[in-house]
Amino acid sequence: MMKFPIFILIVLLLLSACGFQLRGQVSPLPFKSLYVIAPDGHTIGMEMKRMLRNSSATKLATSSTEAEATLDIISATNERIILSLSGGGRVRDFNLVYRVTYRVLDHRGVEIVPNTAISLTRILPFLDAQILAKESEEHLLVKEMQSDAIQQIIWRLSAYKAPLENSR
Numbered sequence: 001m002m003k004f005p006i007f008i009l010i011v012l013l014l015l016s017a018c019g020f021q022l023r024g025q026v027s028p029l030p031f032k033s034l035y036v037i038a039p040d041g042h043t044i045g046m047e048m049k050r051m052l053r054n055s056s057a058t059k060l061a062t063s064s065t066e067a068e069a070t071l072d073i074i075s076a077t078n079e080r081i082i083l084s085l086s087g088g089g090r091v092r093d094f095n096l097v098y099r100v101t102y103r104v105l106d107h108r109g110v111e112i113v114p115n116t117a118i119s120l121t122r123i124l125p126f127l128d129a130q131i132l133a134k135e136s137e138e139h140l141l142v143k144e145m146q147s148d149a150i151q152q153i154i155w156r157l158s159a160y161k162a163p164l165e166n167s168r
Contacts, residue, residue, distance in 0.1 A: 078096065
């Protein structure tokens with residue numbers, strides 16, 4: 001009877017020791033405050049701010065001058081490329097590509113993380129008879145890719161180690 005709770009405890013300790021985190025949890029960032037700049041017309045900036053606001057110890061600054069670091073999302077694009085055609089010349093599969101380019105500046109405006117690109121792809125099977133359903137599926141896949149890109153940016157920022165200023 002006592003073996004089951006002990007087994008659960010051991011499994012939880014092993015999972016926490018290997019770095020396992022639930023999806024959607026934000027890793028702690030090495031910055032006390034962060035300002036986010038994103039391109040107009042994309043939701044990635046709002047989603048990034050929402051994710052940081054809800055699950056991070058890092059405070060969101062209202063301007064770059066009061067932030068320890070600035071996350072500058074330079075571009076966020078999604079494209080749909082024909083992947084394969086049927087024998088009759090109809091599209092069978094699309095390749096959805098979502099690209100994000102970002103950089104991080106310190107409080108003086110010095111680039112501490114150079115331009116970094118994240119590219120995500122998903123395959124979207126396509127049928128003419130299901131145009132509305134496939135359009136909805138495409139929107140869901142793009143939203144999922146955006147969430148994955150945000151998570152990757154946060155993981156990469158959490159691994160950032162500030163250089164030692166007096167390393168001589």
